[in-house]
């Protein structure tokens with residue numbers, strides 16, 4: 443690690459999730475802000491997996507973090523650091539604090555600690571141990587923890603880049619356990635040692651860690667290390683302003699992916715949770731990187747706004763490459779057990795540009811493209827069957843011949859063809875349009891007539907009309 447203070451070194455940020463469950467959307471936003479800030483400053487973005495809690499950490503949760511960051515396109519600039527592999531370094535730091543008198547061995551039993559906890563609460567002060575001022579019991583090999591010898595007076599100021607100076611009275615900060623009796627390091631010690639060793643210049647994380655910043659500042663000072671800058675992000679709340687919870691719907695990054703949001707739409711939306719650039723609603727990564735500064739994050743909690751997320755994602759679907767959307771949509775159809783014929787991908791690629799303006803998510807894109815995947819002969823829905831009176835069948839038969847004579851099969855020509863047919867029949871399009879649409883789509887959502895015919899191709903469109911006319915003939 444460089445001897446330069448963090449303020450004089452190139453920016454290094456990190457996201458440090460604990461792998462104890464799903465990857466939360468708040469972690470995704472923290473990762474994004476760290477990534478944006480590092481990119482903005484031409485610095486480095488790192489990932490640390492805080493797996494010191496061996497009982498709660500799982501392989502699956504580690505994988506969920508990797509997958510979530512991958513999906514979001516937030517690639518760390520170096521392989522991940524696993525905190526648990528660094529326990530020996532954490533222990534050495536605790537021992538060095540013992541040597542300098544900034545930590546002490548505490549032999550309190552669980553019962554004694556409980557009594558002290560109650561007393562401290564009653565007296566409105568932080569927990570202290572009698573062992574703070576006493577040597578080890580002679581000849582004792584009783585189990586002990588190593589506690590930090592916190593200052594009893596004065597204050598610790600966290601100069602938070604978002605919240606400004608936040609003052610903590612030292613007498614209110616407990617003498618933290620640094621090493622447990624089994625020799626395992628605790629969170630606050632591990633974070634300080636790791637952030638120092640990884641050369642982190644800016645600690646950007648959720649504001650549930652704000653008071654830890656005061657404790658960690660004291661540990662930095664005791665170890666004689668320069669502190670990083672701190673920036674604590676407001677939490678994400680639900681649309682009603684309450685802390686985000688299950689009843690607000692999705693919370694895991696994987697759920698947003700499953701709901702059909704695009705990663706770039708998600709990045710744009712998450713960037714707006716607590717930060718913004720004027721009234722700009724839609725911006726790409728380059729703009730976000732150019733504009734983002736962690737100091738511009740607001741300190742009030744951000745609210746998850748589904749309408750806004752849907753609007754933003756819809757904009758990204760419009761801009762997205764159709765072949766990519768076709769692949770993503772095909773996956774959704776596959777997961778829904780829709781029969782995928784050999785030409786399915788091609789059919790989706792044809793249909794997508796014609797319907798995507800109406801889709802906010804890939805799931806909606808799948809709903810809007812189902813009609814092209816239906817296999818002939820289509821099962822007609824009751825409404826369409828009702829529309830197929832003798833008169834309409836006869837008219838559709840004539841329309842079929844009219845369309846078959848069309849030289850060009852594109853939206854403009856087909857719109858024109860439908861109009862000239864309606865004129866030659868002397869009836870409005872409303873007299874045959876709904877029936878034609880039903881025959882072409884089997885009752886699934888479909889765009890306007892000309893787009894539907896174009897998406898299906900000439901052969902498939904005429905075939906579907908023929909199927910419907912022969913089915914309805916059989917019926918009578």
Ligand code: GLU
Nearest residue numbers: 458459460492633647651
């Ligand atoms: N592991 C902590 C968490 O998941 C984050 C610690 C930090 O960023 O300092 O909440």
